[in-house]
Each structure stands twice: as structure tokens, then as C-alpha cells.
Amino acid sequence: MRPTALPWIAGTSALLLVGLAEAARRPYYGGTLRIGIRAQVRSLDPKESASDPAEFAIKLLLSPAVSGPFNIARWEPGKAATLVANDDYPGGRPFLDSIEIQMGRDLKDQALDFSLGKTDITETGERKGPLVNTLALVFEGDHIAAQLREALSLSIDRQTIQKVLLKDQGEATNALLPEWQSGYAFLFDKPRDVARARQLAGTAPLLTLTYDRQDATIRRIAERIAVNAMEAGISMRPVATANADVRLELLHIAALNDLAALLNKPPSPAGTSSYDAERSLLDGFHVIPVMHLPDSWAVSPRVHNWPDLANVWVNP
Amino acid sequence: MTFRTKLLLISSFSVAGAVALVTGAVLFSARRSFERIDAQRREGLLDQLRRELDAQGAEIGRAVDRAAASATVQQLLAGTADYDRAQAEAESQGLDFLDVVQTDLTIVSSAHWPARFGYKNDWPLAPEDWTAPDAFLARIPLPEGSAIALIAARPAAGGSRRNSSSLSDRLPACMRCYGFRLEK
DSSP, X not given: XXXXXXXXXXXXXXXXXXXXXXXXXXXXXXXXXXXXXXXXXXXXXXXXXXXXXXXXXXXXXXXXXTSTXXXXXXXXXXXXXXXEXXXXXXXXXXXXXXXXXXXXXXXXXXXXXXXXXXXXXXXXXXXXXXXXXXXXXEEOSSXXXXXXXXXXXXXXXXXXXXXXXXXXXXXEOSSSSOHHHHSOGGGXXXXXXXHHHHHHHSSOOOEEEEOOTTOHHHXXXXXXXXXXXXXXXXXXXXOSSSOOSEEEEEEEOSOHHHHHHHTTOOOOOTXXXXXXXXXXXXXXXXXEEEEEEEEEEEXXXXXXXXXXXXXXXXXX | OOHHHHHHHHHHHHHHHHHHHHHHHHHHHHHHHHHHHHHHHHHHHHHHHHHHHHHHHHHHHHHHHHHHHSHHHHHHHHTOSOTTHHHHHHHHHTOSEEEEEOTTOBEEEESSOGGGTTSBOOOOOOGGGGGOSSOEEEXXXXXXXXXXXXXXXXXXXXXXXXXXXXXXXXXXXXXXXXXXXXXX
């Protein structure tokens, strides 16, 4: 081989590599996007509020406004759904041929499916993005004294939960709506006061606490809240049953009235300001906001442009 | 009373007395020997328990030494490891419980109660217990009650330094549950 051919070979190889890289970035038509979620969506009625963030996301995905590029081809309430590309979509046919949604997959199964490449999108990823969920302690009924509920709220070390347990993700809060949504969340801020909490708690009875045991993050936060409460003289025992005194719940934030519905409270009368509506929900400490958190989605590297449905494409 | 009757009564009493005396003596000596055997057995068991505790204590001491010198504990003390890393270290050293604490007894990481980081360690120990070379028994608080545990405390030295204070003045305290939980 002539030495003069070497630059030519190197140049051609470089061009080939650049071409391959470009081809890898270019959207690919076809393929199926597979989504696994834990919630069992039974109704697509937008009037029915959904507390579970994944359930909310899937309902949104299946709503005509969002799923325009796709048509619902199969709908098995609580089990599965299939969307197929809408060839007549005014904005142009989407890249994907179809989207398959599997419901009722618990987090362990989702993690396994994701690691085996059986699912492209699951709820097992890092919490990133906008703060669209509120983690809150929700009391059922009035059988726990309001003083004790307030004591529990004052005892929680939200800053440490955010800094250490969540590694700076999310936002510590005493408000239901995040600052970006309401603009007045800071008005509900109340510093931690263990001495006052101890005073209010007095000889508190044992509280039972329930939470999503599959979600490791929620479990760690619940355990920390129990330790914080213990410092204020409140004993909390985690239980697996649903009918506990208090439950730690991740609520998807849509609007205050939706939140009121989720908390079994009547909607605010017309004309009530958003601040007053939120204040009335928080009065009595039936719900104690702890953190604002982003959604948690694990997205396979083969998926591009998620969650922009019209432009999502997957590697072949 | 005839002479024959008197003779019968005297001999009967003599025989009964002799039998009672012999029975009493046999009972007494049997009890003594049972008590002696029992004491020997108890001493043997206690010796065995002490030897077992010493062996377990030495083993725990070695495990705690290894944990104190481990990279995980150094990272925890340097503030570069997650708050729940003590769990993995306790598992790898075969310790049921492990607390990594600072000199002011603030928990850096707890294997058996991860959520307690940042709180003061509240084991009912005397100051000299923290520097005791041997393992000892103590009651340890747990999320659901408490447990009797054989524990050892060791200082951790070395590691990377993130601030000016010496890390050698910080103590990891490790312990091993000896087997029975006292209360729920």
C-alpha cells in the first residue's frame, strides 16, 4: 500500500464514523414504546382525580389532547392499554408505531423488566424535573387530637430529609402547592420546634403509620419522620394495613380543588382566593405537607424525546 | 400392759426410729450430693458461657477493628459516604448492629436504625465503656423496643481529612446482639 493512501483511508474512516453517529441520532420510524406502571387506571374520565403520580401521567397520556398522535387500540381497565399511530394526525404521523402500557406492575417487577430490557419506561428512576407531587402525612378522621397533629408537624425535620435522604432533590415545604405554582408557599413556612411539639404532644398515644413499602425513598422518609416524632415524645409504629391513623402519601398536584377531593374535603366556594382555599385545607393539620417532589421515571437509553409523544422515537 | 406388749412396743419404736434415722441420713446425703453435682454443673455451664462470651467478645472486637479500619467507615467519618452505608459494612463484617458515631456521640450512620443519623447515641453506657478494650453486655434501644447485646467500641483513625479536626478522635461503636430480645 502506498503511504499517500493513508490520509485518504483515515479521512474516509472519519467520514464513515461521523455518518454512523449522525445516523444513530436521526429519528427512526417504527417500533413500540413499552411502559410499565404500578397504578391500575380503571377510568379515563378526566373528572375523576388521580392521586398516584403515575396514574395521573397515564391518564394524561391517554387523554385525547395529549394522545392526539395516537389512537387507543386496546383498553383493558386496570390492566393494559395499547395506542397505535394516528396516520391522519394533522401534525404528521408520529415516529412510533405503537405504545404499550402495562398496569399493576409493582416496583420490583418494573425494575426487573427495565433491567431485562422488557420495558422502556418505568417508575423506578431518579426523581427529576418539575416539582409536581406533594409528599404529605394525611390523617383519617378526627380521632387523633388536633394538638397531636400539630405536634407531629412541628417535629418533622424537613430540611434534613431533603438534604440527606433525598440528596437535595425536591423541596422541603409546609404548603400543599409548590412555590412555582402558587407563588405564596413561603407564607406557610413554619420552622421546626421540637420543644413546642413536645409540649403539645403531652402523653401522646401510639400512632400507626402506613406508607408505600415498595418505594424505598418513601420508606426511608417515613422512618425518619418516626424518629423525629419520637424526639417530640410521639411514638409511631409502621403498619402494613391501610387503616392506620396516618398515612404518608405522594399526591400529584393538579389544582387545589383536585387536592381537596383527594383529601375528602369539600371544594372551596367560588370566589375564594387560592391562598384561603389552601389555608382552609391546612387548618386543623389533617394534612401535613412534608416535601414537594418531582416525578420518578426511568427511561431506557433507546428512547428519545420522551415525554413529547409526537416526537418520541426508539432505537431499532 | 403385759410384758410382751411392752417388748413389742419398744422394739417397734426402735425399728421405726432406726429406719427414720437411716432414711433421714440417706436423704440428707443424697441432697448434699445432688446440690454438689448441681453446683458443679452450674459452674461448668457458667464457665462455658463465660468462655463463649469471651470468644464471641474477641470475635466481635476483631470485627469491629476491621470495621473501624474499613474504607466505608473512613468515608462516613469524612462525610463522603451516604448516611446508610453502615448497613453494608455491618453485613460484610457479620455484625448484627453497627453505629458509627463522633466523639460527641452523634450518630453518623447506623446499620440497625438508619433513620437515627444525626441524633445522639443513647446507649446506657458509662464513659469508660467507650474505651473498654473488651466486649461487654448492654441493653440497646431499637425501633421496636430494645435488645441485650454484646458490644465493643473502637476508635477509628486515619482516612482522608475534610476539615482540620483529627479523625482519630472519633469512635465507631459496634455491637452484636447476643441472641435474645427483652421487650417489644
